[in-house]
Amino acid sequence: MFYREAGQFKTNYQSDQAVFPILQDRVFIALVLIIAYGVVPWIADEYWLQAVLIPFLIFSLAAIGLNILTGYAGQVSLGTGAFMAVGAYATYKITTAFPEINILLVYPMAGLVAAGVGTLFGLPSLRIKGFYLAVATLAAQFFILWLFNKVGWFFNDNPSGTITAPPRALFGITMTGPEASPEVRYYISLTFLAVMGLAAKNLVRGRIGRSWMAIRDMDIAAEIIGIQPLKTKLLAFAISSFYCGVAGALMIFAWLGSAETEAFDIFVSFQVLFMIIIGGLGSILGSILGAAFITIVPIFLTNFPPMVGLAISTDLSKHLEEIIFGGLIVFFLIVEPAGFARLWQIAKEKLRQWPFPY
Amino acid sequence: MELLNILFVAPFLDMADSPVFLLEVIISGLLTGVMYSLVALGFVLIFKASGVFNFAQGAMVLFAALTLVGLMERGVPVIVAIVVAAAVMVVLAVAIERFMLRHLVNQEGIILFMATIGLNFLLEGSGQIAWGSDVKRLDVGLPDNPFEIGDILLSTFDMSAAVIAAVLVTVLAVFFQRTTIGRALRAVADDHQAALSVGIPLKTIWIIVWSVAGFVALVAGIMWGTKSGVQFSLSLIALKALPVLILGGFTSVPGAIIGGLIIGVGEKIAEIYWGPAFGGAIEGWFAYMLALAFLLFRPQGLFGEKIIERV
Numbered sequence: 001m002f003y004r005e006a007g008q009f010k011t012n013y014q015s016d017q018a019v020f021p022i023l024q025d026r027v028f029i030a031l032v033l034i035i036a037y038g039v040v041p042w043i044a045d046e047y048w049l050q051a052v053l054i055p056f057l058i059f060s061l062a063a064i065g066l067n068i069l070t071g072y073a074g075q076v077s078l079g080t081g082a083f084m085a086v087g088a089y090a091t092y093k094i095t096t097a098f099p100e101i102n103i104l105l106v107y108p109m110a111g112l113v114a115a116g117v118g119t120l121f122g123l124p125s126l127r128i129k130g131f132y133l134a135v136a137t138l139a140a141q142f143f144i145l146w147l148f149n150k151v152g153w154f155f156n157d158n159p160s161g162t163i164t165a166p167p168r169a170l171f172g173i174t175m176t177g178p179e180a181s182p183e184v185r186y187y188i189s190l191t192f193l194a195v196m197g198l199a200a201k202n203l204v205r206g207r208i209g210r211s212w213m214a215i216r217d218m219d220i221a222a223e224i225i226g227i228q229p230l231k232t233k234l235l236a237f238a239i240s241s242f243y244c245g246v247a248g249a250l251m252i253f254a255w256l257g258s259a260e261t262e263a264f265d266i267f268v269s270f271q272v273l274f275m276i277i278i279g280g281l282g283s284i285l286g287s288i289l290g291a292a293f294i295t296i297v298p299i300f301l302t303n304f305p306p307m308v309g310l311a312i313s314t315d316l317s318k319h320l321e322e323i324i325f326g327g328l329i330v331f332f333l334i335v336e337p338a339g340f341a342r343l344w345q346i347a348k349e350k351l352r353q354w355p356f357p358y
Numbered sequence: 359m360e361l362l363n364i365l366f367v368a369p370f371l372d373m374a375d376s377p378v379f380l381l382e383v384i385i386s387g388l389l390t391g392v393m394y395s396l397v398a399l400g401f402v403l404i405f406k407a408s409g410v411f412n413f414a415q416g417a418m419v420l421f422a423a424l425t426l427v428g429l430m431e432r433g434v435p436v437i438v439a440i441v442v443a444a445a446v447m448v449v450l451a452v453a454i455e456r457f458m459l460r461h462l463v464n465q466e467g468i469i470l471f472m473a474t475i476g477l478n479f480l481l482e483g484s485g486q487i488a489w490g491s492d493v494k495r496l497d498v499g500l501p502d503n504p505f506e507i508g509d510i511l512l513s514t515f516d517m518s519a520a521v522i523a524a525v526l527v528t529v530l531a532v533f534f535q536r537t538t539i540g541r542a543l544r545a546v547a548d549d550h551q552a553a554l555s556v557g558i559p560l561k562t563i564w565i566i567v568w569s570v571a572g573f574v575a576l577v578a579g580i581m582w583g584t585k586s587g588v589q590f591s592l593s594l595i596a597l598k599a600l601p602v603l604i605l606g607g608f609t610s611v612p613g614a615i616i617g618g619l620i621i622g623v624g625e626k627i628a629e630i631y632w633g634p635a636f637g638g639a640i641e642g643w644f645a646y647m648l649a650l651a652f653l654l655f656r657p658q659g660l661f662g663e664k665i666i667e668r669v
Contacts, residue, residue, distance in 0.1 A: 076468060124650060128657050131411050131467070135604045136653060138597075139646035146643050150636070220667050266597070270475060277472045315491060319483040326479025333473045334461040 003351035019202050036190055041183045049182035050255075056295045057189040058250045063275040063287035064200050065243025070273070071281035072204055073236035074216025075125050076133060079140035080244055080272045085264035086114040086144060087245025088252040089154050092163040096156060103168040103175050103253075107192065110249045111242040117144070118241020125233050129219075141269060145261040164258035176253040185254040192246060193288075200243070201284045212236055213282070244272075278332055280341025289340040297325060369631035383626050389516040391622020392523045393585070396578040397599040398606065398614040399526070400571045405608045406534075407543040407567035408459070409550070411467065413474045416596025417481035418572055422447055423579030423588045427496050428489035440576070447572030448565075455564045463560070464550055482593055491590060496583035519581050526577060527615055530570075534611065543567055547609075601649035607662025616660060621645045 003024050010016040020026045044053060066080050090110035095103060121140040128136050148154045155163050165177035174180040175188060203209055211232045214222035223229050252259050271294060279290020301321045336342055350357070373380045397419060404412040425446050429439040458477065462470055503514050534540040546553045546563050554560055582592055606617025628644045658664060 070468075124654065128653050131471070131608065132604050132653060132657065132659070135600045136646070136650050138600060139643060139650045142643035142646055146639065150639070274472065274475070277468070281468075316487065319487045319491070322479045322483030323487070326476040326481075326483065329476030330458055330473050330480070333465075333469055333476070334458070337462075337465050337469045 002354075003348055019198070019205070033194060036194075037187075041186055044186075046182050049186050052296060052299060054182070054186055054189050054255045055251075056292055057186070057193045058247050058255055059272065059275060059295055060288045060291040061189075061193050061196060061250065062244050062247035062272050063279065063291045064197060064284055065240045065247060066272050067276045067279075067281065067284065067287045068200060068204070068212070068243065069236050069240035071276055071283065071286075072209060072216060073212040073233065073240075074219075075122070075233060075236060076130065077137045077237075077240070078134050078266070078269045078273065079121060079137035079144075081264040081266060081268035082141040082144035083114050083118050083241040083244040084248025084251060084268065085148060085261060086117045086241070087111060087248035088259070088264070089148055089163060090114065090245065091249035091253060092165075093154065093156075095168060096166060099166070099168070103170060104188075107246050107249050107253075111245040114245020114248070115238040115242040118237045118244070119234050122234050122237025122241075125237065126230060138266070141266055145264060148261045162258050162260045163252060165253040178257040180254075189250055189254050192250060196243060196246065197284060197288070203239070204284065208232075208235065216282075274329065276339075278329065278339055280339030283339070283341035285344060286339050286341030289344070293340070297328065301325065365632070365635055369635075372631055383630055384623055385512065386516075387623035387626030388619055389520060389622070390626065391602075391619040392516075392520045392615075393578075393581055393618075394595075394598055394602045394622055395615045395618030396519075396523055396526070396574065396581060397595050398602040398618055399530070399611065400574040400578065401599060401603050402606075402608065402611055402614045403530070403567060403571045403574065406547050406611075408564055409467065409547060410459070410470045410474060411608070412571070413471060413596065414478040414481055415571065415575060415599070416593040417478045417485070418447070418450075418575040419579045419582065419595065420588075420590070420593040421450070421481045421485040421579075422572065422576040423496065423583040423592060424485045424489040424494075426576070426579065427494045427583065427588045430496075431494070440580075443576055444573055447576055448569045451565050451568035451572050454568055455561055459564055460561065478593070482590070486590065493587045493589040494583075496580065496588050515584070522577065522581070523615070526574065527611060530574075530611055533570075539563075539566060598645065601645040604659055605649040605652050607659030609663050610659070610661035613659060613661030617649075621648065624648050 003022075005022050005024075008021075008023055010021070015021070020029060040053065041049070062080060062084060065083075066077065069075050069077050087107075087110045090113035091106050094101065094106050094109055101109075117140075121137065124136050125133055149161065155161055167177045167179050168175050173184055175184060204212070211222070211227045214225070214227050215229060215232050215236075219229055222232075248264065251263065256263060275290035275294045276287055277290070278293055279288070280286025298321060301324055302317065305317060332339075397415065400415040400418065401412060404410055404415070422443055426439055426443040429442055430436065434442065454477065458473055462473055505512055505514065534543065542553070542558045542563055543566070545556070545558055546560060550560065553563075578595075579588070579592070582595060586592075602614060602617040602621050604617075605620060606613025606615070625641050625645050625648075628648075629641050633640055652660065656662075
């Protein structure tokens with residue numbers, strides 16, 4: 001009843017090819033954006049912004065990046081953490097070398113650096129497929145982090161070996177580092193996610209997105225109908241790494257403030273992979289839902305026992321958290337292997353017919 | 359120029375300088391390689407028989423070793439403890455089949471892979487809750503005495519690790535190639551549905567293969583635990599086994615062994631002769647780069663089944 005496209009006539013090609021062809025979808029997106037921009041920062045306190053919302057937004061961006069590569073182009077990658085690290089370190093290098101460059105421009109520049117590195121490590125994908133490729137991308141993960149740890153140039157030779165976000169101001173407002181207010185950092189992360197999320201949505205329905213999906217479904221067949229595997233696969237690696245790079249940059253500059261390479265270790269790669277699998281492979285909305293699930297569940301698990309008055313040792317609660325988290329993942333994969341995106345689709349089907357499902 | 363020297367000349371001069379040392383490096387590399395192979399073997403078994411890329415193998419090693427140590431700490435004799443730990447691994451295999459795999463038949467590879475990562479968390483958490491998370495010493499009575507052949511220093515422990523691995527591989531190879539169950543396992547690996555339709559009991563097969571993998575994990579856990587103590591980091595050796603796997607091929611038992619040996623030797627040589635040129639600590643990624651280089655020439659690994667694609 002509420003979600004019904006009947007009566008919405010498309011009278012020109014433009015409206016037929018819109019990103020969101022159905023009115024209800026447009027209204028929904030607009031509502032989400034209005035709430036995210038106008039309402040959330042007013043009702044959320046600092047803890048919520050810093051511990052829940054900002055990481056959620058940043059990981060959503062990374063998940064969209066990985067979903068482009070794994071969900072749409074079918075290339076499994078375990079190097080997400082490393083590509084995020086490239087973005088973070090590139091931002092750090094650029095903004096310390098050229099402090100006068102507008103910080104909001106530095107993020108996309110760092111993304112481009114990450115895209116270059118991603119393309120380089122995407123080269124083996126032309127010959128290696130499936131799990132072999134997944135393990136091969138681990139080479140990127142370990143090599144890049146080792147490089148950032150070992151070579152002083154990357155962290156400006158500071159003795160602690162960490163990179164710290166220097167305060168950068170724009171229009172008189174501090175934008176980065178611990179001095180920036182959580183609201184500002186929230187707005188920056190949100191804007192990047194909104195813009196790049198829409199761009200991704202737009203990208204995957206066009207020619208490029210379709211060629212990715214053709215490669216994913218069967219690369220030999222795709223090659224025969226005239227899609228160049230070289231160009232398509234490398235483009236997927238480049239764009240995916242761009243997203244991951246920007247996410248990594250935001251992770252340091254808008255969330256953590258300072259970090260070592262450990263912030264980007266292999267568990268981050270796994271975490272992002274979890275997000276897209278639980279959210280749904282090949283779905284932009286799924287990436288965001290998956291990111292929400294994976295960032296919020298551990299926080300909930302940490303805070304829940306004290307809330308109901310259970311006092312358990314941190315050691316035990318850490319292990320319990322692991323057990324519950326692992327169990328939930330297995331449970332979700334059994335119940336709905338296609339992820340949240342599929343649940344959302346089913347919900348829409350139901351809404352279309354409600355209240356007369358016959 | 360200096361860089362070229364340090365990369366391409368100096369290491370070889372060092373090698374030529376003292377061949378005995380080089381031999382020692384190679385042998386210690388081979389013995390480390392055997393240890394990697396033990397872990398990789400578990401991966402291969404499960405992948406061969408159920409097409410599942412079992413990321414939880416490392417956690418299974420940890421779980422098995424923790425169970426063993428926990429029992430021995432409570433005064434259970436070694437032999438009994440090993441038998442009980444093996445029994446626990448069988449129970450675990452039954453549980454995994456009952457609660458996880460049965461519901462995931464015919465899912466895509468990546469979904470199964472993800473499920474085993476979930477299992478990985480489950481096992482790590484529950485193993486450490488049950489038996490505690492501090493470092494434990496494991497001593498099952500394997501002798502560890504150094505001895506010399508010629509000028510080369512060896513230890514009886516490393517030798518027994520090599521012998522155990524050799525026996526294990528022989529038994530597994532015979533099991534896979536010569537027995538009815540082995541044949542059924544290979545059929546399941548080829549095609550779940552086809553195997554079901556010719557009357558192979560999928561559930562039983564999966565329980566058997568996960569039990570065998572659990573048993574291999576127990577052996578690996580004993581060896582690694584004796585060598586470096588039983589602790590959480592034991593589950594991270596799975597990450598060491600992955601390059602071995604892709605180098606040898608996911609589906610080949612001999613591949614796991616040869617791959618392990620190549621990685622072990624390559625890693626040791628690189629660390630000792632080229633490590634200084636890179637500023638050290640290169641063993642974290644060297645194995646992956648080595649495997650990657652091999653893959654560029656043989657995309658299915660050294661002994662993997664040739665990938666034939668039809669449109």
